Amino acid sequence: MNELVITTDIVQDLKVNLSIETAYKAVAELEKKYAGVIITPGQEKEARKILSELNKLITGLKGTRIDFVKRVKQQYEPQVEELKQFEDRVEILKNNIWIQVKESEEKELKEQYDLMVDIKVTLCREQKIDDKLLEYIILPEQKGELTRSKFNEKKATELIQIEIDRVVKDYQILVSAVDTTNTKSGTNLKVDDYIKYIDNMARALQEIMADESKYLRMQEEIAEKERQKAEAEMKAKLEEETAKIQEQATISKTETTQSQSHIDSIQAKNEGWAIQVLVRFKKDEKPKAKALRVFLDDNNINYEKI
Numbered sequence: 001m002n003e004l005v006i007t008t009d010i011v012q013d014l015k016v017n018l019s020i021e022t023a024y025k026a027v028a029e030l031e032k033k034y035a036g037v038i039i040t041p042g043q044e045k046e047a048r049k050i051l052s053e054l055n056k057l058i059t060g061l062k063g064t065r066i067d068f069v070k071r072v073k074q075q076y077e078p079q080v081e082e083l084k085q086f087e088d089r090v091e092i093l094k095n096n097i098w099i100q101v102k103e104s105e106e107k108e109l110k111e112q113y114d115l116m117v118d119i120k121v122t123l124c125r126e127q128k129i130d131d132k133l134l135e136y137i138i139l140p141e142q143k144g145e146l147t148r149s150k151f152n153e154k155k156a157t158e159l160i161q162i163e164i165d166r167v168v169k170d171y172q173i174l175v176s177a178v179d180t181t182n183t184k185s186g187t188n189l190k191v192d193d194y195i196k197y198i199d200n201m202a203r204a205l206q207e208i209m210a211d212e213s214k215y216l217r218m219q220e221e222i223a224e225k226e227r228q229k230a231e232a233e234m235k236a237k238l239e240e241e242t243a244k245i246q247e248q249a250t251i252s253k254t255e256t257t258q259s260q261s262h263i264d265s266i267q268a269k270n271e272g273w274a275i276q277v278l279v280r281f282k283k284d285e286k287p288k289a290k291a292l293r294v295f296l297d298d299n300n301i302n303y304e305k306i
Contacts, residue, residue, distance in 0.1 A: 023061065030054075105148055112142060112151045119153070120160050129164065130171075136198050137167050170198050177208050187215045245291035 039047050073080075116139045124134060140146055140159040171191075178189045189211060197204035296303050 109142060109148050112146075112148065112156075113139070115153065116140070116156050116160060119157050120164075123157070123161060123164055127164065129168065132192065132195065133167055133171060133198075136195065137163050139163075167198060170201055171195070173201060174198065174204055177205055181208055181212050185212050185216055186219075187212055242291055246295075 034050070120134075120137060120139060123129075124137070129137075137160075140156065140163070142148065142151070144150075146152070146156060146159070174194055175191050178191045178194065181187055182189055189208065194204045194207055197207060293303070
């Protein structure tokens with residue numbers, strides 16, 4: 001076990017004659033002496049002294065290192081500044097070339113894109129594609145086989161034609177779906193309202209079905225309101241007609257009561273005789289006929305429906 005004794009002369013020598021060589025030698029000796037040291041009870045005071053000396057040494061080393069860096073920086077500062085200026089000058093040369101390269105490449109890319117636009121317009125005109133579909137025919141990305149350096153007009157034409165075929169096919173599906181829905185449900189859907197979903201046909205069909213359901217619900221609500229209105233009007237008219245018939249029946253009942261004795265006397269004198277009255281009703285006067293039957297039944301007056 002290493003003894004807990006600090007070698008003051010090593011530390012002092014390192015403080016006074018600090019250099020890479022002396023520092024290396026001193027630190028190596030200190031590591032050899034204290035790397036595996038074990039502090040036993042009663043040695044705390046001595047250990048603290050050693051720690052104090054080592055802390056002072058560390059502070060000295062840091063200060064020397066910082067001073068050394070400053071001296072080196074001052075020594076080479078002019079050269080460092082000159083190298084920085086060289087870098088800036090080369091950077092200017094590089095940027096000048098890079099800007100021109102980028103401008104040239106962007107110009108070429110734009111020319112290739114403009115060419116694809118012309119190809120698209122020409123193909124659509126030749127195939128009589130509806131103008132409203134043009135914005136949904138997306139030009140292929142300028143990557144892969146259509147990168148700036150590999151651009152090929154023939155390949156671009158093939159890819160654009162594929163996109164045109166896709167949009168036309170989806171549009172036909174859209175038209176068919178709208179027409180079928182209008183015929184089946186009596187809706188008045190417009191294809192133009194769903195073109196915006198042409199890149200997502202599943203969404204387009206969902207929107208058509210949703211609008212169909214909305215229309216059918218609205219028609220059901222309208223029909224229910226009309227039915228309720230008709231029932232209310234019919235009920236009011238029936239009540240009005242019933243009131244009129246009941247009023248007329250009441251008047252007739254009064255008149256009949258007044259002449260009942262006269263009728264009885266006639267029947268007594270002429271037993272077996274009967275008074276026949278023929279009453280005709282129009283087709284729209286069924287409520288009146290019903291009210292008359294109720295009156296005759298209530299008054300035990302015989303009648304016959306012919």
